[in-house]
Amino acid sequence: MLSAFVLSQGRLIQIPIESAADLARPEVFWVDLVDPTDAERDLVESVFRYELPEDEDLEDIEESARCYVDHAGLHLNSYFLHQDSEGAANVTVSFLLNRGRLLTMRQEELAVFRLFRLRARVQPGFVENAEDVLLGIYAVAVEYDADVLEGVYTKLESVSARVLKGGDALNDEGMAETVSDIAQQEDINGKVRLDLMDTRRSLSFLLRSRSLNHEQETDLREILRDLESLNNHTAFLFDKINFLMDAVMGLINLAQSKIIKIFSIASVVFLPPTVIASTYGMNFQMMPELNWELGYPFAIALMILSGIAPYWFFKRKGWL
Structure with missing residues (x-):
């Protein structure tokens, strides 16, 4: 133009x-x-x-x-x-x-x-x-x-x-x-x-x-x-x-740290139950709990308590 x-x-x-x-x-x-x-x-x-x-x-x-x-x-x-x-x-x-x-x-x-x-x-x-x-x-x-x-x-x-x-x-x-x-x-x-x-x-x-x-x-x-x-x-x-x-x-x-934090805490929370489950999964004959009628409920309860305890501790410390 x-x-x-x-x-x-x-x-x-x-x-x-x-x-x-x-x-x-x-x-x-x-x-x-x-x-x-x-x-x-x-x-x-x-x-x-x-x-x-x-x-x-x-x-x-x-x-x-x-x-x-x-x-x-x-x-x-x-x-x-x-x-x-x-x-x-x-x-x-x-x-x-x-x-x-x-x-x-x-x-x-x-x-x-x-x-x-x-x-x-x-x-x-x-x-x-x-x-x-x-x-x-x-x-x-x-x-x-x-x-x-x-x-x-x-x-x-x-x-x-x-x-x-x-x-x-x-x-x-x-x-x-x-x-x-x-x-x-x-x-x-x-x-x-x-x-x-x-x-x-x-x-x-x-x-x-x-x-x-x-x-x-x-x-x-x-x-x-x-x-x-x-x-x-x-x-x-x-x-x-x-x-x-x-x-x-x-x-x-x-934000990424919070995600990593959740995974870290989850791994810590599930670690004690994993140890207990691994212990009672070895099936040695001399384990007294193998023949105990309440052994299975006892192991389940113990795993639940061992998972709740770390979660309660982290919550009390304010880490969650």
Whole structure:
């Protein structure tokens, strides 16, 4: 999908693109590509005089080539977080800033871009040029990451309450669900941290490029400070995740220990009756109880008492 934007009364407005002339209009300062077709790629390449990367190339960009400047302009390739029903993923977005025009390209639509377009459309003066669009997208991305981290913290709080409450959470199904929830939040937190680190690198490069005015550089430094605070928060969440995982593993070990404890006590309880039964099962001729009329009931009673005695002792000690 190909989208082009202009300013109208200080608001961001999308215009229809039917030809290269529409795209080359001087008032068009932002061109956005989402999983473009071959025809859309050819159209943009003819106007920007820049060969767009293929989808697989966009995902396999080398670390050393994520931020650079060449004849086409300033290039930034950054991770942006994408969440759906299947989980979270980092999607690479390619930015090209050249002569007051911004070209963005990605493989799928992102919530960050939708939110930015909404704000720029309803708030007059939210953006004034291509550099404002670039900074605005990164600012919204940081806010989006903050919201995701808040969601991770809320989910971990519910997991903590479930673990502390016990009950059904301590059975096999509850434990499996709890471990799965913790692992999922760890995965999301890790992707947010990678997103933040990559964004900080891109913004630092943008700051060094001297492509912004003084006010925009001030805004960029504010974004970097927000990034730093969010990075610290991800570290806190990792500590919380590790604590919860250790707590759950401890509960699992306790549950397994109780099972082993039951088997151990059962073996001790049945050991004396087994000894008595083995003794009277030897059938020696000189055993006086063999000819005793009450010998059989006596042996049964003795085995029962010898089994009850250890059980009573363990119960009194509080081991059961």
